[in-house]
Amino acid sequence: MxxxxxxxxxxxxxxxxxxxxxxxxxxxxxxxxxxxxxxxxxxxxxxxxxxxxxxxxxxxxxxxxxxxxxxxxxxxxxxxxxxxxxxxxxxxxxxxxxxxxxxxxxxxxxxxxxxxxxxxxxxxxxxxxxxxxxxxxxxxxxxxxxxxxxxxxxxxxxxxxxxxxxxxxxxxxxxxxxxxxxxAAEEEGASGAMFPTGNLVDDLDVPGVGVLKATMINAGIPTIFINAADIQYNGTELQGDINSDPQALQLLETIRAYGALRMGLITDIAQAATRQHTPKLAWVASPAEYKSSSGKVVKAVEIDLLVRAMSMGKLHHAMMGTAAVAIGTAAAIEGTLVNTAAGGGDLSSVRFGHPSGTLRVGAQASLVDGEWQVVKAIMSRSxxxxxxxxxxxxxxxx
Missing domain, CATH: 3.10.310.10 (Diaminopimelate Epimerase; Chain A, domain 1)
Known part of the structure; x- marks a missing residue:
């Protein structure tokens, strides 16, 4: 040998x-x-x-x-x-x-x-x-x-x-x-609060992009939600629409990086490159009919909202489980971008459309001493x- x-x-x-x-x-x-x-x-x-x-x-x-x-x-x-x-x-x-x-x-x-x-x-x-x-x-x-x-x-x-x-x-x-x-995600760099900025919606200033409305939440996994329309998307995008477009990927990563900085998860924008798993970036929109990646048609009446999410620099083929927890939690809190996209009001569960189809997630949130708390979020997998x-x-x- x-x-x-x-x-x-x-x-x-x-x-x-x-x-x-x-x-x-x-x-x-x-x-x-x-x-x-x-x-x-x-x-x-x-x-x-x-x-x-x-x-x-x-x-x-x-x-x-x-x-x-x-x-x-x-x-x-x-x-x-x-x-x-x-x-x-x-x-x-x-x-x-x-x-x-x-x-x-x-x-x-x-x-x-x-x-x-x-x-x-x-x-x-x-x-x-x-x-x-x-x-x-x-x-x-x-x-x-x-x-x-x-x-x-x-x-x-x-x-x-x-x-x-x-x-x-x-x-x-x-x-x-x-x-x-x-x-509510309590990890190194996170404030421990469900909304680390103290706001349900923030103005997120992203150089080269502009000011975006954003809901930044620690629940399941730190997640940044933005409106699809604000970045010229409609919420029905599939993987091929995003992952084959280097400019789109760079734009979305830039937004994620500045969101991470605003959430206190990083102290320097360069650190985002070595922290790919968190936070997640997702965009939301009101219900619309679309054809999923399998060819199945998802009808607008079957869902409460549309969500697309990035994972490790690419559009996810379905939805990360932890991001689904963030979706359910944010949907349960009136005034967040997720809640608004789902029609607003008191929502204990939502069914959202993702690139592969739909998923239902439920959460119960309450305001305690001025801080939002969620007891648990529930979903089914296999x-x-x-x-x-x-x-x-x-x-x-x-």
């Missing part, structure tokens, strides 16, 4: 779909010792698993699928928190750059955490019915929040097949209902085990 021939190592892993995302899941105890703690070694390992950084933006030499929805990693462990079953840590791997973004949660992959935690023995067997619904208490470690997952159990096993249909996912599966408890075994990486890659 030559000096350059380094053997590969095998690491137990599970490949799962959760919602409209896919990711590589690890048990913390299965990871190499050097990668069990946060730091450069862990990041390097996860990047090599996924196949990043890749200047070709294809991730051919890894498990990633060359989109923000498929360049994801998860680390699970028995929970260190009282009254919780599993700790869930999410890492969004950049496709073409050498970093892993730990700044937020993935709401879609949250749907896979409960089923996998049960499968891996992280949930007390006494709490799992022979038939019925198992309640899994998840501690979302990135943002320090609780997610309650309701997982169908049949004959003592997680039920993955079913007739629940989720736009953006081709095949039906078993429904997983998620409750995001007190989802999840499915795709592959289980070992992932291989060169031994000198981390």
């Amino acid at each position: 030559s000096a350059k021939a380094v053997p590969q190592i095998a690491i137990p892993a599970t490949y799962m779909r959760g919602g409209t995302s896919k990711g590589v899941f690890f048990l913390l105890s299965d990871m190499p010792k050097v990668a069990q703690a946060p730091g450069a070694a862990r990041d390097a390992l996860l990047m090599r698993v996924i196949g990043s950084p890749d200047p070709y933006e294809k991730q051919i030499d890894g498990m990633g699928g060359a989109t923000s929805s498929t360049s994801k990693t998860v680390i699970l462990s028995k929970s260190s928190q009282p009254d919780h079953d599993v700790d869930y840590l999410f890492g969004q791997v950049s496709i073409d750059k050498a970093f892993v973004d730990w700044s937020g949660n993935c709401g879609n992959l949250s749907a896979a955490v409960g089923p996998l935690a049960i499968r891996k023995g992280l949930v007390d067997a006494a709490r799992i019915p022979q038939n019925g619904i198992a309640t899994v208490r998840i501690w979302q470690a990135n943002i320090g929040k609780t997610i309650i997952s309701h997982v169908a159990i049949t004959d003592g096993q997680v039920q993955e097949t079913g007739d629940f249909e989720l736009d953006g996912v081709t095949f039906p599966a078993a429904e997983v209902q998620l409750e995001f408890i007190n989802p 999840a499915r085990l795709l592959m289980e075994g070992s992932v291989f990486v060169p031994g000198d890659s981390f």
Whole structure:
């Protein structure tokens, strides 16, 4: 064996779909010792698993699928928190750059955490019915929040097949209902307030763009909402309309960067380039008929509003789960751009149109001592085990 021939190592892993995302899941105890703690070694390992950084933006030499929805990693462990079953840590791997973004949660992959935690023995067997619904208490470690997952159990096993249909996912599966408890995002750089500027709507001054009306909210994940019409969009855009237009992508990233600065998530505009996962940028519009990416026609009467959202520099093919929480929360608060686009008033739930179809999300918000609070946001996703075994990486890659 030559000096350059380094053997590969095998690491137990599970490949799962959760919602409209896919990711590589690890048990913390299965990871190499050097990668069990946060730091450069862990990041390097996860990047090599996924196949990043890749200047070709294809991730051919890894498990990633060359989109923000498929360049994801998860680390699970028995929970260190009282009254919780599993700790869930999410890492969004950049496709073409050498970093892993730990700044937020993935709401879609949250749907896979409960089923996998049960499968891996992280949930007390006494709490799992022979038939019925198992309640899994998840501690979302990135943002320090609780997610309650309701997982169908049949004959003592997680039920993955079913007739629940989720736009953006081709095949039906078993429904997983998620409750995001007190989802106002409290993360490093965030103020802890649901509206970090103190306003439901701000004038966001973006050099080269102008002044835009914006609702900036910490709920599920920090999100900047703007009106589609203010950037000459109509809210019915599909991926090809945006992702093939470099000028559009640059415009949207500039707006996101200045929104991040205004929210206090970064202190210098240049930092936005290394914080791709948060905040999200989305634009909203009143209902209109459009043809989804699958060719299915979404009628205006079927939805309350239109929403399009950017993820890792590209228009998302459906909707990020955490951004859906932000949509539901903002919709429940009269006066936000989201609430206004949905017709205004007291809205406990909304169905919004996204590029792949529609999604319903509900939230309950209230004003307490002058601060907006939301008790929980609720939505349904599905999840499915795709592959289980070992992932291989060169031994000198981390």
